[in-house]
Amino acid sequence: MIQRLIQERLGDLPPGQAEVARFIAQNPQEAAFLTAAQIGLRVGVSESTVIRLAMALGYPGFPEMKAALAGQVKDQLSTLERLHRYDESSVEPSLLRRALREDMSNLSGALLSVDEEALEALASAIVQAKETYILGLRSAHSLAYYLWFYLSWFLPHVQLLERETIWERITQGTSETLFVGVSFPRYTRLTVEALEAARAKGLSTAAITDSSVSPLAAYAQIVLAIPSKPISFIDSFSAPMSVLNALILCVVEKCKDHAEERLEELEHIWRERKIYL
Amino acid sequence: MIQRLIQERLGDLPPGQAEVARFIAQNPQEAAFLTAAQIGLRVGVSESTVIRLAMALGYPGFPEMKAALAGQVKDQLSTLERLHRYDESSVEPSLLRRALREDMSNLSGALLSVDEEALEALASAIVQAKETYILGLRSAHSLAYYLWFYLSWFLPHVQLLERETIWERITQGTSETLFVGVSFPRYTRLTVEALEAARAKGLSTAAITDSSVSPLAAYAQIVLAIPSKPISFIDSFSAPMSVLNALILCVVEKCKDHAEERLEELEHIWRERKIYL
DNA sequence: ATGTAGTTGCATAATTTGCTGCATATATCC
DNA sequence: GGATATATGCAGCAAATTATGCAACTACAT
Numbered sequence: 157m158i159q160r161l162i163q164e165r166l167g168d169l170p171p172g173q174a175e176v177a178r179f180i181a182q183n184p185q186e187a188a189f190l191t192a193a194q195i196g197l198r199v200g201v202s203e204s205t206v207i208r209l210a211m212a213l214g215y216p217g218f219p220e221m222k223a224a225l226a227g228q229v230k231d232q233l234s235t236l237e238r239l240h241r242y243d244e245s246s247v248e249p250s251l252l253r254r255a256l257r258e259d260m261s262n263l264s265g266a267l268l269s270v271d272e273e274a275l276e277a278l279a280s281a282i283v284q285a286k287e288t289y290i291l292g293l294r295s296a297h298s299l300a301y302y303l304w305f306y307l308s309w310f311l312p313h314v315q316l317l318e319r320e321t322i323w324e325r326i327t328q329g330t331s332e333t334l335f336v337g338v339s340f341p342r343y344t345r346l347t348v349e350a351l352e353a354a355r356a357k358g359l360s361t362a363a364i365t366d367s368s369v370s371p372l373a374a375y376a377q378i379v380l381a382i383p384s385k386p387i388s389f390i391d392s393f394s395a396p397m398s399v400l401n402a403l404i405l406c407v408v409e410k411c412k413d414h415a416e417e418r419l420e421e422l423e424h425i426w427r428e429r430k431i432y433l
Numbered sequence: 434m435i436q437r438l439i440q441e442r443l444g445d446l447p448p449g450q451a452e453v454a455r456f457i458a459q460n461p462q463e464a465a466f467l468t469a470a471q472i473g474l475r476v477g478v479s480e481s482t483v484i485r486l487a488m489a490l491g492y493p494g495f496p497e498m499k500a501a502l503a504g505q506v507k508d509q510l511s512t513l514e515r516l517h518r519y520d521e522s523s524v525e526p527s528l529l530r531r532a533l534r535e536d537m538s539n540l541s542g543a544l545l546s547v548d549e550e551a552l553e554a555l556a557s558a559i560v561q562a563k564e565t566y567i568l569g570l571r572s573a574h575s576l577a578y579y580l581w582f583y584l585s586w587f588l589p590h591v592q593l594l595e596r597e598t599i600w601e602r603i604t605q606g607t608s609e610t611l612f613v614g615v616s617f618p619r620y621t622r623l624t625v626e627a628l629e630a631a632r633a634k635g636l637s638t639a640a641i642t643d644s645s646v647s648p649l650a651a652y653a654q655i656v657l658a659i660p661s662k663p664i665s666f667i668d669s670f671s672a673p674m675s676v677l678n679a680l681i682l683c684v685v686e687k688c689k690d691h692a693e694e695r696l697e698e699l700e701h702i703w704r705e706r707k708i709y710l
Numbered sequence: 711a712t713g714t715a716g717t718t719g720c721a722t723a724a725t726t727t728g729c730t731g732c733a734t735a736t737a738t739c740c
Numbered sequence: 741g742g743a744t745a746t747a748t749g750c751a752g753c754a755a756a757t758t759a760t761g762c763a764a765c766t767a768c769a770t
Contacts, residue, residue: 157548159645159658167651170747181646182660185510189465189503191727202749207729218728219756226466232510232545233462239544251686252552255679256544256672263537263671272529294708298579305572306667342709371710388682389696390583394540394675395533401669402532408665409528419666431571432619433648447717468757479719484759495758496726 158184158224161213172201173209180225185232188225192218258387259394265383266395275399278336278362278378279406282307282314285334285360289325291317292338292364293347299364299396300338306404309422310415322350329359338364340384340391343371351375364396435461435501438490449478450486457486457502462509465502469495510545511538535664536671542660543672552676555613555639555655556683559584559591562611562637566602568594569615570624576641576673577615583681586699587692599627606636615641617661617668620648628652641673 162177169177179199180187187195192210193203210221239257249257282288288311292300304316317325329335335354339347348371355361355375363376366384373379380403382396408415426432439454446454456476457464464472469483476483487498526534559565565588569577581593594602606612612631616624625648632638632652640653643661650656657680659673685692703709 160548163645163650163656166646172748178646182644185507189507192729193727203728204730204749205747208747229506229510230462230466233506236509236541236545250549251682252547252549252676252679253544255682256540256547256675259671259675259678260537260540260544263533263540267530267533267537270529270533272527275529295579295582298575298582301578302572302575302670305575345707345710348710387678388685390678390681392675392678393579394536394671394678397674398533398536398669398671399529401536401664401667401671402529404667405528405532405665430622433622433625449718469759470757480758481719481760482717485717488759 158213158221158228165213169209169212172205173212175199175201176206176209177213184225185229188222188229255387255392258385259392262384262392262395263398265385266399269381269383270399271381274378274380275403275406278364278380279403279410281334281360281362281378282336282407283311283410286313286332287329288314288334288336289317289329290314290336290338291322291347291350293319293344295391295393296338296340296344296347299393299400302397303336303338303364303400303404307407310408310411310418317350319346322346323353326350326354326357326359329354329357331358331360334360334362336362336364337372337376339370339372340366340393340396341370341386348372348375364400366391435490435498435505442490446486446489449482450489452476453478453483453486454490461502462506465499465506532664532669535662536669539661539669539672540675542662543676546658546660547676548658551655551657552680552683555641555657556680556687558611558637558639558655559613559684560588560687563590563609564606565591565611565613566594566606567591567613567615568599568624568627570596570621572670573615573617573621573624576670576677577613579674580613580615580641580677580681584684587685587688587695594627596623599623600630603627603631603634603636606631606634608635608637611637611639613639613641614649614653616647616649617643617670617673618647618663625649625652641677643668 159181162181166174166177176195176199179195190198192206196203196206207218210218213221215221215224288307290300290304301316304314307314315325326335335351337347337351351361351363351372352375361376362378362380363370363372364380364382365372366382367373368379368381370381373381380399382399384391384393384395386392436458439458443451443454453472453476456472467475470480473480473483484495487495490498492498492501567577567581578593581591584591592602603612612628614624614628628638628640628649629652638653639655639657640647640649641657641659642649643659644650645656645658647658650658657676659676661668661670661672663669
């Protein structure tokens with residue numbers, strides 16, 4: 157595998173060659189069809205540098221490196237074909253393949269069954285609420301956190317609830333407060349109870365869960381149902397993750413003008429505080 | 434599509450060229466990487482005949498036909514055919530559909546390019562380490578948390594690092610300590626710096642990131658690269674999520690006997706403490 | 711049989727692609 | 741700040757790949 161080779165030696169490579177190496181590692185399928193000169197053009201270095209990289213990586217010349225890339229791409233093509241053909245019942249698929257395939261089927265399931273109106277409604281509710289609380293516990297905390305993280309870029313009134321603050325927040329809420337519960341099978345009891353309490357106290361409620369008949373749904377005015385078959389004892393969050401992206405983008409869409417300048421502001425402070433590389 | 438072109442004209446083609454045409458139509462993925470002479474050799478025909486076929490099919494020359502083949506092959510690789518086909522039918526895809534499709538393509542990309550050896554190696558390293566620290570900040574915190582949450586069911590030595598405890602833990606580590614950094618573009622600076630420091634202090638290091646040439650990879654002994662195209666300003670974690678599932682299952686596989694009784698224990702305490710509904 | 715049209719392979723020409731020496735630029739070390 | 745080492749691009753050269761002219765061959769018709 158050429159990427160491994162590149163990864164190992166990237167540090168010792170001169171800057172120009174390192175650029176080329178990065179391009180090849182990130183776009184092997186593209187690079188496999190290009191000549192040395194064309195790669196050089198893409199990266200912005202001379203043809204010579206590309207050829208010298210091939211040699212620096214230990215190949216006798218550029219054509220040999222290209223052949224190695226071609227071999228890899230051909231391999232990928234054959235596995236792709238196998239995947240496409242009759243569900244290979246004979247071969248034992250690896251753990252990785254099983255997980256990814258399972259999630260692809262979860263995503264296509266979501267494509268068919270997720271209710272776009274509910275998504276829209278939830279996005280609107282989030283934007284319009286005076287306060288929005290997001291609660292997800294145990295594994296669902298990852299989803300709740302993710303949702304909160306991006307929403308809080310644009311909406312300062314969105315808060316992530318922790319175990320410690322659940323009841324204080326709920327008792328402070330009004331009908332203009334939106335409580336979003338996130339939980340998937342096997343539903344965390346506390347999340348359901350919190351949602352129930354929120355509803356009882358007259359807060360607006362929403363649920364992000366696996367079905368419209370989940371225990372959360374009983375106490376939620378808006379239900380975003382994302383079916384998801386578990387793999388082994390884990391119930392995958394791949395599909396929910398994807399739907400959350402749609403939700404975030406939908407929210408951003410609803411405060412577009414505000415969001416754009418907000419992104420610029422953020423960009424500015426990220427640079428200033430050197431948050432990202 | 435070149436196969437169609439060949440099919441149409443196969444009847445009018447002289448026998449030698451027809452042979453070549455059949456070969457190309459049946460093995461486009463092979464042919465896309467071969468020179469005219471090599472194709473001639475395979476089919477048992479001279480180089481000239483191959484070139485003449487290209488012209489007979491209406492291309493200005495052989496390179497152009499090869500480029501057409503290459504383009505086709507690249508298309509197959511970039512996304513699953515199915516996704517493409519559905520895409521064409523629906524006119525204006527909604528946000529949700531776009532997000533889900535993008536992620537399906539990310540998953541199929543992962544299916545082709547994720548290095549199973551790296552996955553195995555990382556799982557082994559996690560199980561064997563004396564201490565395992567997982568660090569993911571900002572959006573990647575959701576992934577780090579998720580990974581930690583499940584691993585800690587079986588492996589008490591797995592810890593989730595918070596901003597506050599990074600440096601203390603790193604300075605306490607030995608070569609038997611595994612430091613797992615999780616970061617995706619745009620890479621959080623602190624995560625990269627922590628991984629760098631961990632490596633410098635002699636800890637074992639691993640990275641879960643988007644490519645083998647990501648900034649994290651430079652300081653990681655094991656790199657789990659999960660390519661992922663971003664949607665809008667968000668880079669989706671749907672594919673990484675799925676690969677994490679595979680990683681978790683792989684770890685569980687490696688301590689199978691222990692894991693089973695552990696699950697029973699957990700089941701017991703969950704019931705006792707009424708964690709789930 | 712003999713001629714004609716069309717196809718093919720070989721040899722060679724033309725073009726493209728890959729490689730290398732040298733001068734310039736850049737970084738590093740003292 | 742100067743000297744050494746290294747990296748890069750350019751230009752020219754070598755090698756490969758592609759294109760074509762020509763003669764030989766085949767098939768078919770007269």
